[in-house]
Structure formats: C-alpha cells, structure tokens
Amino acid sequence: MTDLDIGEVARRAGVPPSTLRYYEDRGLITPTGRRGLRRQYDPAVLDRLALVSLARTAGFSLTEIATMLPPDAAPRVDRALLTAKADELDATIRRLAALRDSLHHAAACPAPTHMQCATFRRLLRSTHRTEP
Known part of the structure; x- marks a missing residue:
C-alpha cells in the first residue's frame, strides 16, 4: 500500500493535521517523508493513532503513551x-x-x-x- 498524505491520515483518524504534527513532535508518530510540502505516513500510522486515542480515552498522558509507543518500533505496553x-x-x-x-x-x-x-x-x- 502506498503512503498516506497528512490530510488523508487526519481524515481517517478524525484529528486535525495540527494534532498529527504535535504527535510527531512528541515522538508518537513518524512520517515516512514528504511529497512536496505535505508529510507522508505509512498506513500503519492509523493503528498507532488508534492506540493513542484509546490510551488518551483511558486517561494516559502523552508522556506515558510515548513510553508505550517508541518511534519506529512495535508498541511496548507495560501490563x-x-x-x-x-x-x-x-x-x-x-x-x-x-x-x-x-x-x-x-x-x-x-x-x-x-x-x-x-x-x-x-x-x-x-x-x-x-x-x-
């Protein structure tokens, strides 16, 4: 599957592009590159964003979530x-x-x-x- 444009990821994840950029700054997601000025993401970013959403709903802080979702690695959830x-x-x-x-x-x-x-x-x- 081809990479997704930031607008497409935002639409599918139900968050504004500014949230994606913020999550990127916090190390929760990583773009695969750019096409022109627009960030591109692997489709697997949608699963990471779903995990972030679930964790936020459960009351975890972004700092706690970042420890569970190391960049470029599989999620590590502390039971x-x-x-x-x-x-x-x-x-x-x-x-x-x-x-x-x-x-x-x-x-x-x-x-x-x-x-x-x-x-x-x-x-x-x-x-x-x-x-x-």
Whole structure:
C-alpha cells in the first residue's frame, strides 16, 4: 500500500493535521517523508493513532503513551501500568456512581429544601475540602 498524505491520515483518524504534527513532535508518530510540502505516513500510522486515542480515552498522558509507543518500533505496553490505570478507573467509577446516586436522591428527596436533606448534606460534606 502506498503512503498516506497528512490530510488523508487526519481524515481517517478524525484529528486535525495540527494534532498529527504535535504527535510527531512528541515522538508518537513518524512520517515516512514528504511529497512536496505535505508529510507522508505509512498506513500503519492509523493503528498507532488508534492506540493513542484509546490510551488518551483511558486517561494516559502523552508522556506515558510515548513510553508505550517508541518511534519506529512495535508498541511496548507495560501490563502493570495497565493494571494500575484500570484500578484508578475503578476508583473513579465508584466515586462517580456514589455521586450519581446522591444526586438522584437529592432530586427526589421529600425534605422541604435540599439543605434539610441529610443525604444532600452528606454530599456537601464529602466535597468540602479543608486547607491543611
């Protein structure tokens, strides 16, 4: 298969060309060359971009992603890092589920005002941060 123009890669990956240039600067992708002024990429760049998108969605930083996607090499995914991120997501899901349940309760609470609702007051206390 022939190389893809930066515009075609951007279209297929669903990102603007500026993102591709930024990812190139960060070492996440590498062009194969240029045709005129336009960068060219191997079609396999689409798989790398899909991995970047998946990792970003999971909450990995670009620095973390760069360690998983060394330039001109196959992806190296640290399983311990994946497990740690999955555990972090589990904790976030638990917090968000508790928040969702509290909000549903507060919305349907029979107390005259939200400030008189014990569940809503607990929600307020749980979000209150004190200075050390």
